[in-house]
Amino acid sequence: MAPDRRASRGYSSGVTIDGLALATRGLVKRYGARPALAGLDLSVPSGVVYGFLGPNGAGKTTTMRLLTGLIHPDAGSIEVLGRPFGRGDRHRLFEVGALIESPSFYPYLSGLENLRALAATGAPTPRGRIEELLELVGLRERARDKLQTYSLGMKQRLGIAAALLGDPKLLLLDEPANGLDPAGIVAMRETLRHLASTGKTVFVSSHVLGEVQQLADVIGIIASGRLVREGPIEQLLQGEGEVRVRVAADEVEPARLALASLAPDGGVTASGDDDGWLTVRIETARAAEVNRTLAEAGIYASGLEAGSDLESLFLELTRGDGSGSHEGTFFGVAGGTR
Amino acid sequence: MRIFVASLRKLVRRPASFVILGILIGLLSLILIAVAATASQPGAPEEQRAGLLLVTFPGAYTSILSFILGLGGLFAVIYGAAIAGSEWTWGTLKSAVARGESRSRYQLLSFAAIALMIGIGMLIAFGAGIVVAVIGANIAGVSREGLSDAETLGTLPELLGRGWLAIVEVGALGFAIATLARSQLAGIGAGIAFFFGEQFATFFLSDIVKYMPFNAANAVVATPGEGGFSGGGGGSVISSLEPNQALLVVVAWLVGSLLVATLFTERAEISG
Numbered sequence: 001m002a003p004d005r006r007a008s009r010g011y012s013s014g015v016t017i018d019g020l021a022l023a024t025r026g027l028v029k030r031y032g033a034r035p036a037l038a039g040l041d042l043s044v045p046s047g048v049v050y051g052f053l054g055p056n057g058a059g060k061t062t063t064m065r066l067l068t069g070l071i072h073p074d075a076g077s078i079e080v081l082g083r084p085f086g087r088g089d090r091h092r093l094f095e096v097g098a099l100i101e102s103p104s105f106y107p108y109l110s111g112l113e114n115l116r117a118l119a120a121t122g123a124p125t126p127r128g129r130i131e132e133l134l135e136l137v138g139l140r141e142r143a144r145d146k147l148q149t150y151s152l153g154m155k156q157r158l159g160i161a162a163a164l165l166g167d168p169k170l171l172l173l174d175e176p177a178n179g180l181d182p183a184g185i186v187a188m189r190e191t192l193r194h195l196a197s198t199g200k201t202v203f204v205s206s207h208v209l210g211e212v213q214q215l216a217d218v219i220g221i222i223a224s225g226r227l228v229r230e231g232p233i234e235q236l237l238q239g240e241g242e243v244r245v246r247v248a249a250d251e252v253e254p255a256r257l258a259l260a261s262l263a264p265d266g267g268v269t270a271s272g273d274d275d276g277w278l279t280v281r282i283e284t285a286r287a288a289e290v291n292r293t294l295a296e297a298g299i300y301a302s303g304l305e306a307g308s309d310l311e312s313l314f315l316e317l318t319r320g321d322g323s324g325s326h327e328g329t330f331f332g333v334a335g336g337t338r
Numbered sequence: 339m340r341i342f343v344a345s346l347r348k349l350v351r352r353p354a355s356f357v358i359l360g361i362l363i364g365l366l367s368l369i370l371i372a373v374a375a376t377a378s379q380p381g382a383p384e385e386q387r388a389g390l391l392l393v394t395f396p397g398a399y400t401s402i403l404s405f406i407l408g409l410g411g412l413f414a415v416i417y418g419a420a421i422a423g424s425e426w427t428w429g430t431l432k433s434a435v436a437r438g439e440s441r442s443r444y445q446l447l448s449f450a451a452i453a454l455m456i457g458i459g460m461l462i463a464f465g466a467g468i469v470v471a472v473i474g475a476n477i478a479g480v481s482r483e484g485l486s487d488a489e490t491l492g493t494l495p496e497l498l499g500r501g502w503l504a505i506v507e508v509g510a511l512g513f514a515i516a517t518l519a520r521s522q523l524a525g526i527g528a529g530i531a532f533f534f535g536e537q538f539a540t541f542f543l544s545d546i547v548k549y550m551p552f553n554a555a556n557a558v559v560a561t562p563g564e565g566g567f568s569g570g571g572g573g574s575v576i577s578s579l580e581p582n583q584a585l586l587v588v589v590a591w592l593v594g595s596l597l598v599a600t601l602f603t604e605r606a607e608i609s610g
Binding site: 065068069070071072090091092093094096098100101102104105106107108109113116117118120121122123124162165166 | 340341343344347348351352353424428429430432433434435436437438439440444607608609
């Protein structure tokens with residue numbers, strides 16, 4: 001994590017926000033009787049990377065579609081770059097770049113031709129911009145190859161290039177790391193951070209919590225169509241996190257008593273499966289303290305796992321979301337020990 | 339204009355454009371040569387010899403155009419459906435709308451490019467048909483005197499213009515069907531079903547079917563009451579509209595189809 005980065009941006013707890021790049025108020029969207037969004041209030045400050053998180057079916061993609069005018073809300077309002085965005089305001093999207101769900105291209109055209117075809121729509125694209133973007137996403141060498149010969153990661157990179165065509169002030173990316181290799185993920189992260197440093201706003205929806213934790217300045221967590229938490233990431237993660245430690249099954253109780261000094265008020269729980277695992281509710285950075293405390297009590301850990309802080313917060317906030325598949329079972333298999 | 343040019347570029351690179359044109363020309367050539375070869379056999383029955391009219395100029399000009407409108411109508415509905423449906427299936431319409439493009443403008447300019455491609459395809463098929471008919475006339479030993487008939491040649495531009503409008507109307511129908519279906523395959527399937535459904539319905543509802551898109555399109559260049567060489571079984575069994583009346587019906591179908599496609603796209607919730 002890079003707290004300095006956000007501190008240098010002047011965005012921390014309690015800092016006033018000059019302007020919002022994106023805001024929704026009471027956004028409601030129903031598919032038949034089922035509400036996909038039930039009054040969503042998002043506030044995305046300008047010039048930040050905003051991580052938009054939520055379990056499957058929580059309403060993330062519906063939100064993305066609403067923000068790009070693909071679908072229309074049943075109630076509520078949207079503001080894009082400080083101005084209202086409704087049915088007749090498609091021109092507002094000239095300053096927005098988007099990659100929604102999977103990248104969409106003509107399979108029989110090359111990457112270059114696909115970008116040219118897309119550039120013919122919406123706001124005019126400056127001359128040379130396409131070549132510049134192909135270079136940026138590392139597709140210059142393959143630009144003239146047909147899209148059907150591209151790998152998933154290459155299509156994703158072309159999708160990111162397509163989102164950047166109009167040099168947008170606001171970038172909306174739905175799972176941008178999908179299919180990218182590790183080097184591609186790092187490059188994408190650096191590119192998005194660079195864009196934010198130039199004053200652009202990057203709104204990223206993702207399931208990869210670790211990735212969002214490294215990338216985002218501000219996060220919003222959505223569950224059952226409502227925003228359940230929003231704010232600067234380091235502020236939200238204060239006091240969050242957990243460390244899991246494994247001891248011999250007959251030492252679980254002494255270990256729990258020893259670790260209670262680190263996490264009082266029921267902050268230490270045993271898994272209940274007699275497998276020796278204990279969960280300690282403390283910041284992950286204090287994992288070494290857990291190990292030391294156990295050693296001082298004459299108990300030696302056979303396993304230690306520092307979970308993601310964001311993961312803990314995410315699971316805690318979305319636990320009641322019936323739309324999600326993270327809870328209880330996953331494809332019918334019992335979930336973890338959390 | 340940018341969208342029109344870009345759409346044209348897409349269509350030029352699209353394999354479906356060449357495959358459909360190739361099949362049309364192939365079938366046209368096969369039929370003309372086969373008819374010329376069998377009709378010219380010594381001792382061929384009178385009905386078979388009547389087939390020589392297809393390779394006898396100047397009447398061959400209208401016959402070839404009627405064939406293009408008949409079987410080409412089926413291909414045009416498939417083509418229109420393939421282009422419109424793929425925009426939904428591949429999600430490319432979604433990308434354009436998310437860039438702030440007007441849905442109506444995108445659809446109409448995309449269709450304008452299709453209409454131009456259909457026109458070019460029709461001219462190529464017509465030219466190829468004339469060449470094959472000349473070859474057929476040679477095989478059958480039919481005179482080619484009428485090839486340069488000034489009167490017929492004078493009416494060709496109007497006939498081709500009417501033919502283009504008729505085939506574009508059928509393409510628009512496919513475009514609208516695929517837009518409503520939001521799918522390439524479903525659009526093509528429904529378009530083909532419409533084509534054969536209309537041909538089948540001629541046996542029961544001929545007075546109504548003559549106003550339907552494929553029959554009206556055939557009647558635009560056909561001699562009244564003749565039904566034309568539709569390749570779809572219209573023939574003289576059914577009554578057809580007067581050419582000028584058919585032209586009005588064709589324009590109505592064309593405008594209606596585009597209106598439906600545009601309004602639906604304008605109001606549609608785009609997902610996937």
